[in-house]
Amino acid sequence: MTLPLVLASASEIRRQMLLNAGVSVEAIPARVDEAAIRASLCAEGAPPRDIADALAEAKARKIGERHPERLVLGCDQVLAFKGEVFGKPIDLDEARAQIRRLSGDRHTLLSAAVLYCDAKPVWRHVGIVRLTMRTIGEAYLDDYLVRNWDSIRHSVGGYKLEQEGARLFSRIEGDYFTVLGLPLLELLSYLTLRGDIPG
Numbered sequence: 001m002t003l004p005l006v007l008a009s010a011s012e013i014r015r016q017m018l019l020n021a022g023v024s025v026e027a028i029p030a031r032v033d034e035a036a037i038r039a040s041l042c043a044e045g046a047p048p049r050d051i052a053d054a055l056a057e058a059k060a061r062k063i064g065e066r067h068p069e070r071l072v073l074g075c076d077q078v079l080a081f082k083g084e085v086f087g088k089p090i091d092l093d094e095a096r097a098q099i100r101r102l103s104g105d106r107h108t109l110l111s112a113a114v115l116y117c118d119a120k121p122v123w124r125h126v127g128i129v130r131l132t133m134r135t136i137g138e139a140y141l142d143d144y145l146v147r148n149w150d151s152i153r154h155s156v157g158g159y160k161l162e163q164e165g166a167r168l169f170s171r172i173e174g175d176y177f178t179v180l181g182l183p184l185l186e187l188l189s190y191l192t193l194r195g196d197i198p199g
């Protein structure tokens with residue numbers, strides 16, 4: 001791999017997770033029209049896993065074709081709940097509506113990652129986590145949103161698990177990094193297997 005790994009994402013936490021794991025990273029956000037891609041896939045009845053994978057691939061492909069000499073990582077995360085796919089809340093009211101619906105119930109986060117090399121996909125993985133949300137009181141929810149909106153506005157589900165979002169949950173079945181937005185352990189294993197990073 002020509003270091004650093006190119007991260008085709010604007011997600012600061014994804015960049016931080018890779019840097020914290022000792023992987024040198026260069027972020028080049030892909031800026032694809034996620035809403036359009038998600039809407040057309042939903043209209044075709046694509047399952048959430050395929051939607052996350054297709055969006056991750058679209059981002060990796062856009063940057064990977066521009067930099068065929070680099071290893072490029074595209075990512076996407078969707079929230080699946082009772083047959084619906086949630087994206088990032090567009091405003092505080094939508095975040096409130098989403099959390100009201102998730103309250104007292106279980107939802108799934110799917111974090112897809114696709115690696116491109118020589119302008120071709122060489123690896124992909126979709127990490128899945130199931131989260132059980134407590135029943136959230138209205139007064140606390142209002143306070144939570146006002147206190148945290150600036151931080152959670154770019155987070156699927158309207159929460160950051162590593163911050164106050166932890167208080168929304170009674171149980172999480174799956175990998176912490178996958179909740180934050182990246183199937184990190186599977187990616188690191190692959191990069192180590194390929195010899196891109198020592199291990």
Ligand SMILES: Nc1nc2c(ncn2[C@@H]2O[C@H](COP(=O)(O)OP(=O)(O)OP(=O)(O)O)[C@@H](O)[C@H]2O)c(=O)[nH]1
Pocket residue numbers: 008009010011012013014029030031034059075076077078088154155156159160161162165179180181182
């Ligand atoms: N810090 C943090 N971020 C979270 C958490 N849950 C979801 N996210 C973020 O929510 C965002 C999901 O939206 P995506 O469309 O996958 O990614 P994005 O932030 O728009 O960035 P791109 O990859 O450029 O599309 C990602 O940035 C995730 O890292 C969490 O618990 N903590």
